[in-house]
Amino acid sequence: MGFGAATRVEKTPAMVLIGDVSRNFNQGTNRVDQLPADGALMQGLPVDDNLSRVTELLTAVPWGIRVDQLDQAGAKELLDRGCDFIIVRPENSFVDAMKDDQVAYLMDLPSEPTERFLRAIEDLPVDAIVMDKATLQSPVTLLDLISIASVRSMFEKYLIVHADVGITPKEIESLRDVGVDGLIIDAQSTKKDLKDLQQRLLDVPRQRRAKSDRFAAVLPRSAGEQDDDFDIDDEE
Numbered sequence: 446m447g448f449g450a451a452t453r454v455e456k457t458p459a460m461v462l463i464g465d466v467s468r469n470f471n472q473g474t475n476r477v478d479q480l481p482a483d484g485a486l487m488q489g490l491p492v493d494d495n496l497s498r499v500t501e502l503l504t505a506v507p508w509g510i511r512v513d514q515l516d517q518a519g520a521k522e523l524l525d526r527g528c529d530f531i532i533v534r535p536e537n538s539f540v541d542a543m544k545d546d547q548v549a550y551l552m553d554l555p556s557e558p559t560e561r562f563l564r565a566i567e568d569l570p571v572d573a574i575v576m577d578k579a580t581l582q583s584p585v586t587l588l589d590l591i592s593i594a595s596v597r598s599m600f601e602k603y604l605i606v607h608a609d610v611g612i613t614p615k616e617i618e619s620l621r622d623v624g625v626d627g628l629i630i631d632a633q634s635t636k637k638d639l640k641d642l643q644q645r646l647l648d649v650p651r652q653r654r655a656k657s658d659r660f661a662a663v664l665p666r667s668a669g670e671q672d673d674d675f676d677i678d679d680e681e
Contacts, residue, residue, distance in 0.1 A: 459617060461626060464476065485632070487511070509532065550572055551575050553577070566600040574604050576596065593623050594624065610630045610634040613645075
């Protein structure tokens with residue numbers, strides 16, 4: 446009757462998903478690569494031993510590292526190795542080391558930041574904020590949401606939290622509603638648990654065009670199956 450072919454609209458996840466591969470580097474990188482996740486995070490590992498292998502093991506996702514200190518020499522080495530994002534600590538990271546726009550810079554938030562500290566975040570040369578490394582466990586409480594929301598209200602940068610792989614759809618929706626843009630989870634979880642979480646992130650209804658769309662552009666996925674929302678050139 447003259448109707449053209451319908452345009453297929455791909456669903457995008459409610460949040461970015463980053464797998465922490467630190468507990469078992471070989472197995473973790475394999476699992477996040479097969480999902481594929483939005484990123485693989487290394488921390489607390491012998492850096493030299495693993496940086497030489499990470500680009501060989503990860504073919505579908507970008508990778509990053511959490512560092513205790515970042516100076517110009519360290520930043521250059523990570524960039525030369527193909528690092529896609531770096532999580533830094535504010536007290537030990539030098540501004541001159543954070544000038545390359547080929548890398549995303551994320552900053553760890555102190556466990557008890559002052560209001561003055563939080564208000565200063567918006568003007569810092571970082572792309573996202575990571576709440577302290579205490580993993581958000583299910584069941585998530587209202588107090589958990591209040592703690593996140595009180596931080597979220599102070600800046601517009603992306604907000605990432607560490608979370609348990611078993612968080613429920615309602616908990617994911619609630620985290621999204623208070624402004625969480627991404628999750629860091631333990632990639633040592635089973636393949637089924639990781640896949641189930643990824644599906645829950647896809648199934649959560651999108652209330653708005655979330656900032657996680659733009660954050661994913663900072664961490665572009667190289668897998669050919671990804672939709673346009675994850676294109677590195679996407680700008681809102």
